[in-house]
Amino acid sequence: MDSEQLREYGHRMVDFIADYYKTIEDFPVLSQVQPGYLHNILPDSAPDHPETLDQVLDDVRAKILPGVTHWQSPSFFAYYPCNSSVAGFLGEMLSAGLNIAGFSWITSPAATELEMIVLDWLAKLLNLPEKFLSKGDGGGVIQGSASEAVLVVLIAARDKVLRSIGKNALGKLVVYSSDQTHSALQKACQIAGIHPENCRVLKTDSSTNYALCPESLQEAVSRDLEAGLIPFFLCANVGTTSSTAVDPLAALGKIAKSNEMWFHVDAAYAGSACICPEFRQYIDGVETADSFNMNAHKWFLTNFDCSLLWVKDQYALTEALSTNPEYLKNKASQANLVVDYKDWQIPLGRRFRSLKLWMVLRLYGSEYLKSYIRNHVKLAQDFEELVSQDPNFEIVTPRIFALVCFRLVPCENDEKKCNNRNRELLDAVNSSGKLFISHTALSGKIVLRCAIGAPLTEEKHVKEAWKVIQEKASYLLHK
Amino acid sequence: MDSEQLREYGHRMVDFIADYYKTIEDFPVLSQVQPGYLHNILPDSAPDHPETLDQVLDDVRAKILPGVTHWQSPSFFAYYPCNSSVAGFLGEMLSAGLNIAGFSWITSPAATELEMIVLDWLAKLLNLPEKFLSKGDGGGVIQGSASEAVLVVLIAARDKVLRSIGKNALGKLVVYSSDQTHSALQKACQIAGIHPENCRVLKTDSSTNYALCPESLQEAVSRDLEAGLIPFFLCANVGTTSSTAVDPLAALGKIAKSNEMWFHVDAAYAGSACICPEFRQYIDGVETADSFNMNAHKWFLTNFDCSLLWVKDQYALTEALSTNPEYLKNKASQANLVVDYKDWQIPLGRRFRSLKLWMVLRLYGSEYLKSYIRNHVKLAQDFEELVSQDPNFEIVTPRIFALVCFRLVPCENDEKKCNNRNRELLDAVNSSGKLFISHTALSGKIVLRCAIGAPLTEEKHVKEAWKVIQEKASYLLHK
Numbered sequence: 001m002d003s004e005q006l007r008e009y010g011h012r013m014v015d016f017i018a019d020y021y022k023t024i025e026d027f028p029v030l031s032q033v034q035p036g037y038l039h040n041i042l043p044d045s046a047p048d049h050p051e052t053l054d055q056v057l058d059d060v061r062a063k064i065l066p067g068v069t070h071w072q073s074p075s076f077f078a079y080y081p082c083n084s085s086v087a088g089f090l091g092e093m094l095s096a097g098l099n100i101a102g103f104s105w106i107t108s109p110a111a112t113e114l115e116m117i118v119l120d121w122l123a124k125l126l127n128l129p130e131k132f133l134s135k136g137d138g139g140g141v142i143q144g145s146a147s148e149a150v151l152v153v154l155i156a157a158r159d160k161v162l163r164s165i166g167k168n169a170l171g172k173l174v175v176y177s178s179d180q181t182h183s184a185l186q187k188a189c190q191i192a193g194i195h196p197e198n199c200r201v202l203k204t205d206s207s208t209n210y211a212l213c214p215e216s217l218q219e220a221v222s223r224d225l226e227a228g229l230i231p232f233f234l235c236a237n238v239g240t241t242s243s244t245a246v247d248p249l250a251a252l253g254k255i256a257k258s259n260e261m262w263f264h265v266d267a268a269y270a271g272s273a274c275i276c277p278e279f280r281q282y283i284d285g286v287e288t289a290d291s292f293n294m295n296a297h298k299w300f301l302t303n304f305d306c307s308l309l310w311v312k313d314q315y316a317l318t319e320a321l322s323t324n325p326e327y328l329k330n331k332a333s334q335a336n337l338v339v340d341y342k343d344w345q346i347p348l349g350r351r352f353r354s355l356k357l358w359m360v361l362r363l364y365g366s367e368y369l370k371s372y373i374r375n376h377v378k379l380a381q382d383f384e385e386l387v388s389q390d391p392n393f394e395i396v397t398p399r400i401f402a403l404v405c406f407r408l409v410p411c412e413n414d415e416k417k418c419n420n421r422n423r424e425l426l427d428a429v430n431s432s433g434k435l436f437i438s439h440t441a442l443s444g445k446i447v448l449r450c451a452i453g454a455p456l457t458e459e460k461h462v463k464e465a466w467k468v469i470q471e472k473a474s475y476l477l478h479k
Numbered sequence: 480m481d482s483e484q485l486r487e488y489g490h491r492m493v494d495f496i497a498d499y500y501k502t503i504e505d506f507p508v509l510s511q512v513q514p515g516y517l518h519n520i521l522p523d524s525a526p527d528h529p530e531t532l533d534q535v536l537d538d539v540r541a542k543i544l545p546g547v548t549h550w551q552s553p554s555f556f557a558y559y560p561c562n563s564s565v566a567g568f569l570g571e572m573l574s575a576g577l578n579i580a581g582f583s584w585i586t587s588p589a590a591t592e593l594e595m596i597v598l599d600w601l602a603k604l605l606n607l608p609e610k611f612l613s614k615g616d617g618g619g620v621i622q623g624s625a626s627e628a629v630l631v632v633l634i635a636a637r638d639k640v641l642r643s644i645g646k647n648a649l650g651k652l653v654v655y656s657s658d659q660t661h662s663a664l665q666k667a668c669q670i671a672g673i674h675p676e677n678c679r680v681l682k683t684d685s686s687t688n689y690a691l692c693p694e695s696l697q698e699a700v701s702r703d704l705e706a707g708l709i710p711f712f713l714c715a716n717v718g719t720t721s722s723t724a725v726d727p728l729a730a731l732g733k734i735a736k737s738n739e740m741w742f743h744v745d746a747a748y749a750g751s752a753c754i755c756p757e758f759r760q761y762i763d764g765v766e767t768a769d770s771f772n773m774n775a776h777k778w779f780l781t782n783f784d785c786s787l788l789w790v791k792d793q794y795a796l797t798e799a800l801s802t803n804p805e806y807l808k809n810k811a812s813q814a815n816l817v818v819d820y821k822d823w824q825i826p827l828g829r830r831f832r833s834l835k836l837w838m839v840l841r842l843y844g845s846e847y848l849k850s851y852i853r854n855h856v857k858l859a860q861d862f863e864e865l866v867s868q869d870p871n872f873e874i875v876t877p878r879i880f881a882l883v884c885f886r887l888v889p890c891e892n893d894e895k896k897c898n899n900r901n902r903e904l905l906d907a908v909n910s911s912g913k914l915f916i917s918h919t920a921l922s923g924k925i926v927l928r929c930a931i932g933a934p935l936t937e938e939k940h941v942k943e944a945w946k947v948i949q950e951k952a953s954y955l956l957h958k
Contacts, residue, residue: 014489067589110546
C-alpha cells in the first residue's frame, strides 16, 4: 500500500470508470454471453508474478465487461433499480480507503455514530415515528440487504416469544404475509427454522391490487389461535416486488398488535419515494410497526449495499444476536455507553457504509432527492400512457410509483397462449441488448415489468424502450 | 451520475485517500474520542440543498477522521489485520463503479464466473482437495464474513440431517467445537435455533496450546449418542482468534466422518499463510472437511469484505437456501446451466467482490503474496524475541503465525493482580495513540495480543511498539 502508487493507479481507475459511464449506452444492457464464457478465456491458475495494471484493465474491457449486465445503463428497466451516483461512489471509495472493520464502537467510533445520525436524518425525512429514532430504545442500522433485515427481526421476534414460552414451542410459531411478499421472508423462515407449514402465505388478487386484505389476515390468525398455534410475526409490504402493491399498514398493524405479533414493514423499493409528501401516505400506519426497512441502494442514489432498518426495540435485536467474547471486550462496551452494531446484524465485521449515505444526503440535499424520485415517477407515467394507447397491450395493475406492469393482451381469451407470447416478447426485447426489462406473474398471468429508476434514464430512453417493445411485439404478432 | 463530475470528484477523492495514507502515522491508531462525540458536532437533520465536496471533505478531516481507528496504520496490532492494498482498493472502486446486484448469473455473468474462477485459483494455491473445486459438485463462494460462512454451512448441515430424520428433531442436534472457537459459531447456533444446551464447547488448555483434543471430542460424541442426541456439526479451527491455535484436522475429521457429521474448518485468519509450503501442514487433513473458510480481507491484501468459503457439496447449501420466485426466473437458471450464488448465501443481492481478489492475485502474483506473509511472520518472530528478552514479560503460547501472545509476568504468584496489571498496561499503551494492541483470556489469564499484519508495518514499527509497551510497563511497575 504505497500512497503514490495508490494515487497513480487510483487516478487511472477513476478515468476508466468515468469513461465507462460516458460510453455505457454502447453496451448491450443485458449481457449476451453464454454460460461458461469466462472459463474459456481466463487462465486456470493465478499468476506467480505480478502483471501490470494495463494488462488487467485490458482484460476488464475485453473479458469482463461483455459479461456485465449494465445496471447503470439508462435503459435498464428490470427488477428494481440499483442506483449508483457520484456521491455514492465517492462514499464507497472513502470507505474502501479507510477499510475499517467496524464491528464495535471502539473499532471506529465515527462509523457507529455517523450511522446512527444519518439513519435519524432519514427517519425524519420519512417522518417515521419518534420511537424509531436513536435517542430512546429504538434506532436505525444499515444492513446489507432487505433479506438480512427481515432475517434479523424475525430472529428477534422468534427469540422474544420463545424466551417467554420455551424454545420447544418453535414448531407452533406462525408467520403471516401476503403471497406478494418477497422471497426473502421465505428464506428467513427457512434459516430461522420456522416450520414451512406455519408460514401463512395469504392470497391476494386484483380486487385489492394485490394488497393484503386485513380480513384475510384476521381469519388466518383466528384459525391458528383456535388450532393452538402462536401467531408471532407479520410482514407487510409497501411496494411489492412484482407490482408495487401497498398493504394497508394501519389495519394490519392493529391486528398484529392485538395479537402481540412483531410487525415488520418491508418498503425496500418504495420507501425512498416516501420522503415526498405526496407519497408519505403509503406508509401511514407505520407507527404500529416494530420495524421498517428501505433499501437506499435501490432508488436513493446510494451504491449497493445499503439497506436501512429501523426498530423500536433495539434490545429485541441485541438479546437475540449478541455475543461477548473476551477478545472483543472494551471499556466503552462494557459500560454500556455505546452501540455495538455487531449485535444488530448477522456478521461481525462491517464496512463504513454510512459514509456513502451521508455523502448522498449532503451532496444532493433532500429537495433534489425528492425531485429525483418525482422525475422517475413522471417518466413511468409517460410509459404507462404510451402502453395504454396501444390496443395490443394492457396495463395489468394501476401504477403507483415508477413501475409499470403491462402485457400483450390475450387473443381469443387464451391465457396460456398469451403467457407464452409475453415470454417470447420478453426474450426478444432483452436479447436485442437495447434495454432490459423483467417479468413476474400476477394471478397466473405473465406480466412484463418496466421499472424506471436508473439515475441516467431520461425521457428519450423511455420512448426508445417503448419503440423497441412495440417493434418486437409487432414482429411476434405478425409472424 | 455525470461522467465528468465523477471524473473530477473521483480524482479529488483519490488524492484525499492517497494523502491519508501518506500521513496515516500522524493519527492516534486507536481513536481517542468519547462516546457521543459526533452527535454534538453534526446537524440533526439532512440538508435541504446540496453542499459542496469541499464542505464534505473538510468535515471528513475535522469530524470523521478523529473518530476513526486506523486499521491501516503500520502500528495497528489489535484483533487481526484487515488488509487494504492498492489492488484491493482498485477492485473496490471498479465494483462500486459497475454497481451491479449480482444475485443470479444473468444479472452479470462475469460476476458469478469470475468468482468461481478466482476461488478455484486460490483453492489451488492452498492445495485444497479437488472436491472443493468448481468443476464437480463443490466450489467456492465469497461471503461477507466468517460469521456468514459458518452460518450457511450450519444451516446446510442442519437441514440435511433434518430432511432425513424430521424437523421436530431439531432439539436433538448437537454442535461441537473447542472453547477457542470464534463467537461466530455461537451466534450461528442462536440464529439456526440449535439449543444452547446442545452446543458442546470443549475445554482446551495449554497442554495442547489450546487445540481441540480428539479424545475430548470422541468422549463428548459418545456421551451424546448414548443420551439419544444427534451429533451433526463439528467446527475446527486453524488459527484461533485468541492465540492462533491449530486443531488437528485429520484426527478430528475422522471422528466427524465416522459419525456422519458436517465438518467445517475455520481458517479465517491463518488460511492466508497456508499458500506458503512451510505453513501448508497446518491444514493437513482438510480433505476430511466438508467446508473450509478463510478471510482474504484479513491477511491477503483484499479489502474488507471478502470471506472465502469452499464446500464439497454445493447442493447441501442450495437445498437449504434456495428460493425461486417467478420474478427471478430466467432461462439459464431454469435450465440448470449456471450457478446462482444467491442460493449459497443469506442475502439476495451481492456486490462484484471477486474483482478485488482477482486484482490482488494478478497485480501481486502468488510469489509476492507468499513473501508478504513471510515478512509479517518474521516481524512477529522479532517481536517475540524482544519480549522473551525482557524478564518482566513472558510469551504465553508458542507463536505459530504472526500473532504474539504475551503478558507481564505475575508477581508473587498473584494471578488476579497480574490480570489487572495487564489490563492497565493495555489501557496505557492504547491510550498513548502510538499503537493499538488488543487482549484475550487464556485459562483465565489476561493476555496481550500483538498481531502483525498491516500492509504498512515495517521492522521499525514493531521495534517502536515494543519500546512504548516497555515504557508503559516500566511506569506501571514502578509507580
